[in-house]
Amino acid sequence: MIYLDNSATTRKKPQKVISEVVRGLTQLSANPGRSGHVASLKSAIEVGNVREKICNFFGMEKPENVIFTQNCTDALNLAILGTAKKGGHVITTAFEHNSTLRPLTYLQSKGIIELTVVEPKNKNCITKEDIAPYIKENTYMIATVHISNVDGAETNIDEIGKLCKENNIIYLVDAAQSAGHKLINMQKQNINLLAVAGHKGLLGPQGIGFLCINGNFEILPIRFGGTGTESINLKQPKQLPECFESGTIALPNILGVGAGIDFVLKHQKEINLKIEKLTKYLINELKKRKIIKIYTDENNLNGVVGFNISNIDSTIVSEFLNDKYEICVRSGLHCAPLKHKYLQTTEQGIVRASISYFTNEEEIKQLLFAIDDFIKTYYL
Amino acid sequence: MIYLDNSATTRKKPQKVISEVVRGLTQLSANPGRSGHVASLKSAIEVGNVREKICNFFGMEKPENVIFTQNCTDALNLAILGTAKKGGHVITTAFEHNSTLRPLTYLQSKGIIELTVVEPKNKNCITKEDIAPYIKENTYMIATVHISNVDGAETNIDEIGKLCKENNIIYLVDAAQSAGHKLINMQKQNINLLAVAGHKGLLGPQGIGFLCINGNFEILPIRFGGTGTESINLKQPKQLPECFESGTIALPNILGVGAGIDFVLKHQKEINLKIEKLTKYLINELKKRKIIKIYTDENNLNGVVGFNISNIDSTIVSEFLNDKYEICVRSGLHCAPLKHKYLQTTEQGIVRASISYFTNEEEIKQLLFAIDDFIKTYYL
Numbered sequence: 220m221i222y223l224d225n226s227a228t229t230r231k232k233p234q235k236v237i238s239e240v241v242r243g244l245t246q247l248s249a250n251p252g253r254s255g256h257v258a259s260l261k262s263a264i265e266v267g268n269v270r271e272k273i274c275n276f277f278g279m280e281k282p283e284n285v286i287f288t289q290n291c292t293d294a295l296n297l298a299i300l301g302t303a304k305k306g307g308h309v310i311t312t313a314f315e316h317n318s319t320l321r322p323l324t325y326l327q328s329k330g331i332i333e334l335t336v337v338e339p340k341n342k343n344c345i346t347k348e349d350i351a352p353y354i355k356e357n358t359y360m361i362a363t364v365h366i367s368n369v370d371g372a373e374t375n376i377d378e379i380g381k382l383c384k385e386n387n388i389i390y391l392v393d394a395a396q397s398a399g400h401k402l403i404n405m406q407k408q409n410i411n412l413l414a415v416a417g418h419k420g421l422l423g424p425q426g427i428g429f430l431c432i433n434g435n436f437e438i439l440p441i442r443f444g445g446t447g448t449e450s451i452n453l454k455q456p457k458q459l460p461e462c463f464e465s466g467t468i469a470l471p472n473i474l475g476v477g478a479g480i481d482f483v484l485k486h487q488k489e490i491n492l493k494i495e496k497l498t499k500y501l502i503n504e505l506k507k508r509k510i511i512k513i514y515t516d517e518n519n520l521n522g523v524v525g526f527n528i529s530n531i532d533s534t535i536v537s538e539f540l541n542d543k544y545e546i547c548v549r550s551g552l553h554c555a556p557l558k559h560k561y562l563q564t565t566e567q568g569i570v571r572a573s574i575s576y577f578t579n580e581e582e583i584k585q586l587l588f589a590i591d592d593f594i595k596t597y598y599l
Numbered sequence: 600m601i602y603l604d605n606s607a608t609t610r611k612k613p614q615k616v617i618s619e620v621v622r623g624l625t626q627l628s629a630n631p632g633r634s635g636h637v638a639s640l641k642s643a644i645e646v647g648n649v650r651e652k653i654c655n656f657f658g659m660e661k662p663e664n665v666i667f668t669q670n671c672t673d674a675l676n677l678a679i680l681g682t683a684k685k686g687g688h689v690i691t692t693a694f695e696h697n698s699t700l701r702p703l704t705y706l707q708s709k710g711i712i713e714l715t716v717v718e719p720k721n722k723n724c725i726t727k728e729d730i731a732p733y734i735k736e737n738t739y740m741i742a743t744v745h746i747s748n749v750d751g752a753e754t755n756i757d758e759i760g761k762l763c764k765e766n767n768i769i770y771l772v773d774a775a776q777s778a779g780h781k782l783i784n785m786q787k788q789n790i791n792l793l794a795v796a797g798h799k800g801l802l803g804p805q806g807i808g809f810l811c812i813n814g815n816f817e818i819l820p821i822r823f824g825g826t827g828t829e830s831i832n833l834k835q836p837k838q839l840p841e842c843f844e845s846g847t848i849a850l851p852n853i854l855g856v857g858a859g860i861d862f863v864l865k866h867q868k869e870i871n872l873k874i875e876k877l878t879k880y881l882i883n884e885l886k887k888r889k890i891i892k893i894y895t896d897e898n899n900l901n902g903v904v905g906f907n908i909s910n911i912d913s914t915i916v917s918e919f920l921n922d923k924y925e926i927c928v929r930s931g932l933h934c935a936p937l938k939h940k941y942l943q944t945t946e947q948g949i950v951r952a953s954i955s956y957f958t959n960e961e962e963i964k965q966l967l968f969a970i971d972d973f974i975k976t977y978y979l
Contacts, residue, residue, distance in 0.1 A: 224634060227630040228628050228847060230628050240620060245612070256927035257925055289846065292845045316824075317830065318824035322823040325834075416847070426806050426847070443701035444702065445672060451932060455705070465698065466671060466698060467607075467670045469849065471804050537636065547636035547637060554824075555830075
């Protein structure tokens, strides 16, 4: 099997990620922060270390502002529903994933917020110029994806961060596809909320994400329950991170993603070089086949390559690749419907090949061979 | 170390739980239900098998009504916030955990629901008679714990289930402490919503819980995002389970809890016998020490034993046990403040020793020895 669906979940995990999950399961099964005994304290220290690691990795101010969630979607929900301001206005873009669009649409449908969905001028980049004209007096949040999961298009988050800072607007960045590939510094880049998946570029297990909070603004819990703090209080306590982490947190997965971050830190350069090299190779090779439409800009080397073969339904292509070659790519709409409307690919969908550090050139060659076979099969 | 905090998280997991988590991580890292390729389909089949297992284990009608969540608290939030009826009335009890009380209190504070918190007549059991007098025309839900996490007190869920059925009221049961110890059959017992922790009696990893839904009533999502279904739709689709499982689910943990359920099924009798035997032994031994107040009824053998040494602050006792003997018990309020108010232990808290299948008699003896040492140290 050749797995090129790393934008969904990176297939291969570093050995240390697996051993850390196992260590969590076999040596640290106790509830961090729920008791004063040695087992609980040991696990709390380990979780605290990962919070510290994440805080440093993303240039945050305080480790207690790392909120562990089930996945990146959960983090985006906390960010969006937790900051919702009755009568307020949010700006987002047509390039977003449903994990941003659906909670925002929910708030809009309930009459809680006004929502503007911006169509960026350039298909390869969301810029400050796309957003700025829509800022109003009641705009309290701008939410953009960092790297598109459809075609790897990269947002100019530096510019938009500055824009948000100047206008005292919360900046929420969906880093599902970028964390682990792109360096992110929340303080320097004026990002207030960063939603991260643990199981993609950070190479951790499925079942962990986090929301990083930076700056002073109100964010309210969206889940309620035991926090191990102020047990006497029937209202959710305000202390971070407990306030947002009701119930037992996913300790083995937290240790796993901690090991993933260590791996990324150690191999950052190689990871970027390899993903860029393989992306470039794939785009260049696809370009040689005139029948192929490529949606990813040739200068965009983020490991997410969107293409179609002529006007063939993307699912027919992905099924061929899977059935004949056991090559796993994703087709269809990738949970990003407005991006497809924008690219006029709603009917056809897009074939997406996505690359991780553990992908190798031979696998890309196999993909190209299989694509050529498809073209021959259908066009000769 | 002697770990007697199994009500928080069972410390030891069966070997198969660990190997299943590892198999999930190393062989099945792909998003179930997000694509048509072989990797995704394989993982979807595995997740489906666990859903089927849970469905059978808890006597549900449909496996697609098993909703995977981050933990039991998350499941309770979905159950409570997802069914909230403006102007409706909910009955719960003073024996509940904050994971039930806090979401209900939140709904009450927002003026969405009317809430009645019943004080059961018998400290050892919530009965139909406690609840029935409070049913009103607008009562749409009754929420009770199955086994109290403070003292193991067991609710008569059969009776209350019937009461709910007769009155067409949704019955929500918090099975955090009971699943894996007590046989539960949602259909036979007329339970509509069952919130379960994966990492306690089911012996799975931390970071997985689920909500089992049985019957016909409206439940709305509380998180929004990609579901892999109806991607074109900016509104959350209605199909179960995807509707409630936005984002990537915790595949390795799901496999882990599946293996935990297999273990419980295979060893159900031994598990119950062992927990009952050790609970009985501990209660009987504690009873011999006249200075000890026992909160757990002697006929209640659910593995959760609450006690205090005279009027000594429970935390002083737990710290002594931990510091001198590395015995892990929990003290304080156990996130169940109204239960403590009821038992008049709000100031003192309660020392809780909780037993799992992997606890042995020698560990209980050590606990008793350490308690005797405490008594000598403070009273001789």
